[in-house]
Amino acid sequence: MEIKYRLISADSHAAFRNDDFTSRMSVSKWGDKIPHIASRERDGKTSDGWAIYEKPPSGQVCNCPALMGEPFPHWPDRWEEVPVMAYDPAQRLKALDIDGVDAEVLFPNPPGGSYTSYGDPDFELDTVRAYNDALSDWVRVSDRYWPLAALPWLQPADVIAREVERAAEGGHRGVNVNGQMPKGLPHLGDRVWDPVWAVCQEMGLPIHFHGSAGLGAAHSIKNWDGYSERQAHSASTSTSAVTPAQIIPQLIFSGITERFPELKVVFAEAGIGGLNYVISACDHAWESRHLWTEGMTTRPSDTVRRQMFVNFWFETEGIKLRHDIGIDNLMWESDLPHVASYYPKSRAEAERVLEGVSQEDKEKLMYLNALRIYGVTPSAVA
Numbered sequence: 001m002e003i004k005y006r007l008i009s010a011d012s013h014a015a016f017r018n019d020d021f022t023s024r025m026s027v028s029k030w031g032d033k034i035p036h037i038a039s040r041e042r043d044g045k046t047s048d049g050w051a052i053y054e055k056p057p058s059g060q061v062c063n064c065p066a067l068m069g070e071p072f073p074h075w076p077d078r079w080e081e082v083p084v085m086a087y088d089p090a091q092r093l094k095a096l097d098i099d100g101v102d103a104e105v106l107f108p109n110p111p112g113g114s115y116t117s118y119g120d121p122d123f124e125l126d127t128v129r130a131y132n133d134a135l136s137d138w139v140r141v142s143d144r145y146w147p148l149a150a151l152p153w154l155q156p157a158d159v160i161a162r163e164v165e166r167a168a169e170g171g172h173r174g175v176n177v178n179g180q181m182p183k184g185l186p187h188l189g190d191r192v193w194d195p196v197w198a199v200c201q202e203m204g205l206p207i208h209f210h211g212s213a214g215l216g217a218a219h220s221i222k223n224w225d226g227y228s229e230r231q232a233h234s235a236s237t238s239t240s241a242v243t244p245a246q247i248i249p250q251l252i253f254s255g256i257t258e259r260f261p262e263l264k265v266v267f268a269e270a271g272i273g274g275l276n277y278v279i280s281a282c283d284h285a286w287e288s289r290h291l292w293t294e295g296m297t298t299r300p301s302d303t304v305r306r307q308m309f310v311n312f313w314f315e316t317e318g319i320k321l322r323h324d325i326g327i328d329n330l331m332w333e334s335d336l337p338h339v340a341s342y343y344p345k346s347r348a349e350a351e352r353v354l355e356g357v358s359q360e361d362k363e364k365l366m367y368l369n370a371l372r373i374y375g376v377t378p379s380a381v382a
Helices: 027-033 089-099 121-141 157-169 191-203 229-253 275-288 300-307 346-353 359-373
Strands: 008-013 036-042 045-051 103-107 145-147 207-210 265-268 308-312 330-332
Touching: 008 265, 008 330, 008 359, 027 121, 089 121, 121 145, 121 157, 157 191, 207 229, 229 265, 229 275, 229 300, 229 308, 275 300, 300 308, 308 359, 330 359
Parallel strands: 008 103, 103 145, 207 265, 265 308, 308 330
Antiparallel strands: 036 045
């Protein structure tokens, strides 16, 4: 791919066509269990949502306020209101050009990338494959799209590993992981998952924890009926800064990073401001408990700088800590088409956040680190 704008988003979201699942999954096998758009009545108003596994439609039909225009923010109620730029990869290229972004790492949008909650391993596997295949089609349109694979966690680890390989053949450049495994499954640090980490390390595919990463920390605090819808969303997403602090200790002290020292780990939509605390806390725990005597020979801060990466987009204060964390460990993100995105003025906002940063460091943060971490060699740089 050619670098024209010198700006890559390490966290954006691909929306799905209304037939992305129905056209890829067996109707004779799954019928109305296949994810599809259906209408519902709420408070005398008709709206659309995604219906899955014969459950009533729920959630948003598409999370795309950055593309909806004025008044901002607002979300589509019906499928017909969803902007084509949200789900059509050819049209989405126009949005990237408007925003001055060369490429984007693609995370989920409704109906989401996890289907474990239905408790049906075969359904989960078929749905995950349809999800991954839909995003592989984006890559066929343009190499400016870097999708991340969903994984079928209800399957044995060797089956999950094979899906990682299959998705990578389709152009996926990493995988999505939750910080907490589905109920009844072994802990994230259990060696049963080692075949998954092994194939990701071998193929150079980063594993990703996005936003809250499925963790329920302070869940009862975040849920309060006194919030408006927008207030509730803000109270929930603003706590994502604690996600790395919850997951990094699990990766280090379970031994995953010792067994897989080249496994790349990315924290998206969690910001960078909280990272210094968890680095210091892990170092203190390692030193005071003499954990090198239990086989953990690498100081946690060295582990983080060796193989962990975190994204930013609005944090002027967090950027001041860039050298403490590691200038090579940070990437810019846009979050398009979600409400937190600065679209269509991402370039100006990135420059504002990076005011005072040297040109050499700025280029690393805006696009060079992303190229290195995702293993992309550009054909040309404008």
